[in-house]
Amino acid sequence: MNFGLNFVNAAADILHQIAEAGLKVKVETSADPIIDMDYKEELKVVYPMFTLHDQMMKDLEKLGIHEFTCTPYFTSNKPKFGEHCAWSESSAVIYINSILGARSNREGGLVDLACAITGKTPYHGLHLTENRKGQILFKILFEDWDTFDLTSIGLKIGEIAGNKIPVIEGLKKVSFDDLKNLGAASAASGAVALIHVIDVTPEAKKVEDAFQNDKPEEIIEIEKKDLKELREKYSTEWKQQPKNISIGCPQLSKEEVFNVLKKLKGKKIQKDINFWICTNNDVKNSIINSDFSDILKSSGAKITSLCPLLTPLPRPLMTNSAKTCFYSNASYRNLDDCIKVATEVKEND
Amino acid sequence: MTKVLKGRGLSSGIVEGEVLVTKQPFSISAAFTFPLVQFSKKLKVADRTHEFYKKDVKDKILIFPYPIGTTTLGFVLLETIVRKIGPKAIVCEQAEPLMSSGALIADIFFDLQFPIVDQIDFSKLEKIENGTIVKVNGVDGTIEY
Numbered sequence: 355m356n357f358g359l360n361f362v363n364a365a366a367d368i369l370h371q372i373a374e375a376g377l378k379v380k381v382e383t384s385a386d387p388i389i390d391m392d393y394k395e396e397l398k399v400v401y402p403m404f405t406l407h408d409q410m411m412k413d414l415e416k417l418g419i420h421e422f423t424c425t426p427y428f429t430s431n432k433p434k435f436g437e438h439c440a441w442s443e444s445s446a447v448i449y450i451n452s453i454l455g456a457r458s459n460r461e462g463g464l465v466d467l468a469c470a471i472t473g474k475t476p477y478h479g480l481h482l483t484e485n486r487k488g489q490i491l492f493k494i495l496f497e498d499w500d501t502f503d504l505t506s507i508g509l510k511i512g513e514i515a516g517n518k519i520p521v522i523e524g525l526k527k528v529s530f531d532d533l534k535n536l537g538a539a540s541a542a543s544g545a546v547a548l549i550h551v552i553d554v555t556p557e558a559k560k561v562e563d564a565f566q567n568d569k570p571e572e573i574i575e576i577e578k579k580d581l582k583e584l585r586e587k588y589s590t591e592w593k594q595q596p597k598n599i600s601i602g603c604p605q606l607s608k609e610e611v612f613n614v615l616k617k618l619k620g621k622k623i624q625k626d627i628n629f630w631i632c633t634n635n636d637v638k639n640s641i642i643n644s645d646f647s648d649i650l651k652s653s654g655a656k657i658t659s660l661c662p663l664l665t666p667l668p669r670p671l672m673t674n675s676a677k678t679c680f681y682s683n684a685s686y687r688n689l690d691d692c693i694k695v696a697t698e699v700k701e702n703d
Numbered sequence: 704m705t706k707v708l709k710g711r712g713l714s715s716g717i718v719e720g721e722v723l724v725t726k727q728p729f730s731i732s733a734a735f736t737f738p739l740v741q742f743s744k745k746l747k748v749a750d751r752t753h754e755f756y757k758k759d760v761k762d763k764i765l766i767f768p769y770p771i772g773t774t775t776l777g778f779v780l781l782e783t784i785v786r787k788i789g790p791k792a793i794v795c796e797q798a799e800p801l802m803s804s805g806a807l808i809a810d811i812f813f814d815l816q817f818p819i820v821d822q823i824d825f826s827k828l829e830k831i832e833n834g835t836i837v838k839v840n841g842v843d844g845t846i847e848y
Binding site: 666 | 733
């Protein structure tokens with residue numbers, strides 16, 4: 355479910371009516387993150403936009419929803435292969451369809467809530483095997499891709515595939531975390547809800563499986579040089595130093611958070627920059643209570659459950675996320691560059 | 704109005720107005736979220752990657768091939784309908800239930816009609832350009848111009 359947008363009064367009004375009527379969800383249901391109340395001071399500029407926050411949280415809890423993250427598949431809400439679901443949050447829909455092999459259309463706009471309350475979803479679209487057939491083959495022609503390249507590849511695939519089903523060849527060693535970020539980008543620049551990755555995702559052991567023994571409608575080759583042009587198109591180049599740097603959209607997995615913290619070890623974020631490490635509440639709390647909390651404290655980075663999109667962080671903004679870059683006027687840089695900007699004082703400053 | 708194109712009506716309502724037309728898929732969330740957050744009186748498209756960028760879509764009939772982007776689009780469309788600052792209707796080649804949900808909920812909960820018609824053959828749209836007056840009938844799924 356996707357209930358992050360507090361400014362959407364009409365949806366909040368209907369949610370309130372449903373909660374007041376005493377309806378409850380019948381199946382495991384989670385909702386998108388909203389705002390992180392642990393950072394009242396840092397986020398005070400955006401707080402006036404969150405007048406509906408308390409009411410919406412109460413209503414969601416009345417309905418039986420207690421988990422708030424855009425990556426619920428990292429917590430208790432992880433569907434099994436072949437399971438029929440009704441998910442919103444485009445990055446989560448593409449994750450469960452592609453990586454877990456669960457089946458969901460792109461839901462939202464309260465239809466998701468109706469599905470949660472009835473425990474049923476219309477049997478159409480991606481619930482049917484024949485509609486999960488790959489349509490466009492994307493060949494990645496270079497092998498030295500890194501995490502950042504993959505997010506850019508995601509934007510490129512979304513742009514070209516639109517609402518079709520892409521199949522990717524050439525990413526045999528991709529991690530699920532990197533695929534999460536790639537998928538989120540494709541679901542922003544396109545309406546992609548399912549990506550098959552040959553020899554990686556469960557419905558694409560072989561090319562023939564992904565295309566259900568049919569031929570691709572189109573074959574697209576992606577080279578490393580294509581990505582430079584794409585980054586120039588989507589990145590907003592601010593002249594000023596960023597006020598906020600946002601890492602993670604979708605929220606980071608525990609391993610991704612470890613990776614960021616390892617890179618931050620021994621470094622110090624400049625005092626006029628907020629460096630946000632976005633993850634779910636479980637990971638946030640476990641990091642705060644672990645040895646890694648020393649790195650958090652010494653570096654000055656902020657671990658948070660906020661949604662960087664729905665909690666519009668004041669600009670200038672920098673991010674390593676293709677999704678945040680697509681929806682916000684943010685400079686789009688890899689993680690190392692984000693850390694460098696956050697921690698190195700320029701000589702002429 | 705002499706020409707009628709037949710498609711599929713997805714939500715009720717009959718409206719007439721000026722068209723804004725594009726062959727580029729359209730992200731309702733990327734386009735409208737920012738002006739909604741700002742409580743702007745106009746609804747100027749905020750998606751800088753789109754050819755509609757900075758265009759005010761209030762009372763226009765939007766014609767684009769299909770919607771893209773994140774799943775908030777149903778809510779976002781609903782909000783533009785209820786605040787009465789958005790387009791009057793949408794015409795597509797291929798809509799998505801996610802988008803139609805915004806229009807249907809506006810009808811059910813707020814008694815506001817917003818017609819969406821899809822399955823319109825875009826190769827027959829040559830004579831429709833920005834500013835053309837078009838009638839959209841969400842009941843029988845036609846557009847007339």
